[in-house]
Amino acid sequence: MEPLLKVNNLKVAFKTDGGLVKAVNDVNFYLNEGETLGIVGESGSGKSVTSMAIMRLLPTPPAVIDSQSEVLFRGQNLLKLKDDQMRKIRGKEIAMIFQDPMTSLNPVLTIGKQITESLKLHMKMDDKAANRRAIELLKLVGIPSAEKRLGDYPHQFSGGMRQRVMIAMAISCDPKLLIADEPTTALDVTIQAQILDLLKRLRQELGTAIMLITHDLGVVAGMCDRIQVMYAGKIVETAKAKPLYANPRMPYTIGLLNSIPRLDSEGENRLIPIQGLPPDMVTLPPGCPFEPRCAYRQPAVCQSKVPELREVEEGHRAACLFDITKETPIPEQPAPEVVATATDVRTSPAG
């Protein structure tokens, strides 16, 4: 079966005064219909840029998308579409939820207006039908007394309720793909759980494929079929959710998992942070971008060769030159040097 979304060789860079920032470097992945894919990575790893590039919401310039890049949605390359064709996809076929519900809704329009807008545009509904559908949607996302709230403005809703409104807006035209860019980051923990439950329920009821972008491995754990980890604009590990957590094969993923506190662990398990900072995206190192921070690194090898994603087990791919597992003993490394190298790389060229 052809996947719903297939991203081939996606490269995105930004022109800045400090040089060309290579935000996404040759990213390849796919997403099947009805599937939930988690994209995990720290700030600046290129996960949001990837999603914005799929939606073609990046302003060009300063963004530059490589001409070889392809974003195939149901076989159609979105990057080659005319603006008006792309507009028919946005909001209709692919919808998006953003990080901060406090600022993502227009403060001077009622939420009724903001929800019915897409319905009128894409589904050609009249006012009455659109209003009826908007009420249904608000009920679906769990907003009490939906009829009355249609005329309310965003500031009359709490953060969690606003994110529900955003979700209602996003699913209004039954999109095939829902891109949720850090949908719970701006919310407090109990509300996070509610929003994730809501997304799960909607996925079951509507069969929408979801691309869930987050920096929180805990968020994607119970939600995603597959997970891919991004670092420095590249996918460094991808696997089904369970094997990825049980048996991470890329040192970065291992580092991420080691830095999550667990309530169920016995005794005193120390949290191990990943040393250093992500690399400067203007001057990426010639070798593995994670090498300066990697606990398992072997500089002579790692600094000269970029590790490509390779199959380490069936359906499990990792970008590391070595076969590292959680059990691999961490070799002795002079720790201070690690920090120094990473800082140098970060600060030297940008100026």
Add this chain to the structure above:
Amino acid sequence: MTKFIIRRILISIPVLIGISFLVFMIMQLAPGGPMAAFGQNPRMTAEQRAAIAHNWGLDKPVLEQYVTWFFSMFRGDWGTSFVTRQPVTQLILDRLPATLLLMLTAYIIQQLIALPLGILSALKRYSLTDKVLTVLTYIGFSMPTFWLGLILVYTFAANLKWFPSGQITNPRDPAFNSATYWPWFAANPLTAIGSLAAHLVLPIITLIVVNVAADSRYMRSSMLETINQDYIRTARAKGLKEGTIVRRHALRPALLPVVTNIALTLPALLGGAVVTESIFQWPGMGLLFISSITAADYPVMIGIVFLLSAFILVFNIIADVTYAIIDPRIRY
């Protein structure tokens, strides 16, 4: 909302009283005081001056004078001009129409030019259009009004003779707003309006150049700020057309600060433009104010200053109310 407006009006009453007190006291501090108009008259003896001062209550304590003045202002008795012996209210009412005609027309034209230019500049940021507009803006912004006015008179009135050099009507026609003017206006509406329009052109250009520059910059920055908001990205993600996004999602939030700015500058409409009215001898409030100052015509001066203060107060209320109407987040 009604409650808010009523409260806002009630609060402004003590403010108005405070303003009247300040205005009155500042006038007392001016050299010569209210008797300055008679100070230079060599034929007047000290006894005569004392008699005038006594008659007008100017020998009483200042606070008592203020209270008397305040209550007579309140009753609508604003005194008589030292120069023309006409009631001050009459003088002001005579001059208001000319000022309103000039300022209102200028203001409307100014906004009709400035707002679209600002929006255009913001939407096409860093384009050639934006750069050209930016340069023009700086030229306009740094143009001194008195200089521009004189250059316009010199070029388009004196040399090219396209427009009259000043006044509001032609010398042979009845004086503007006089007893004979309106019947004449009714009899020859086309001639009268044409004449008014011709007289308006140069003063309006003089008035709006600086303001168009300032207001279009203001609109530009407000629009730029709005267009980079997250909710505009949301609107784009919905698949809306760029035009719809600007009209439905960006325009209103971008206009919020601009509308307040507009409402706050409106009192100037009634105050007239001192410099422009002087250059073009426009028979408005600005000219009246200048002539009252040079003649030390205290009742007129104080009347105009007080009136303007009151207007500023009123338009502040109007600004607050309009803001509350267009921004649903504001509740009182």
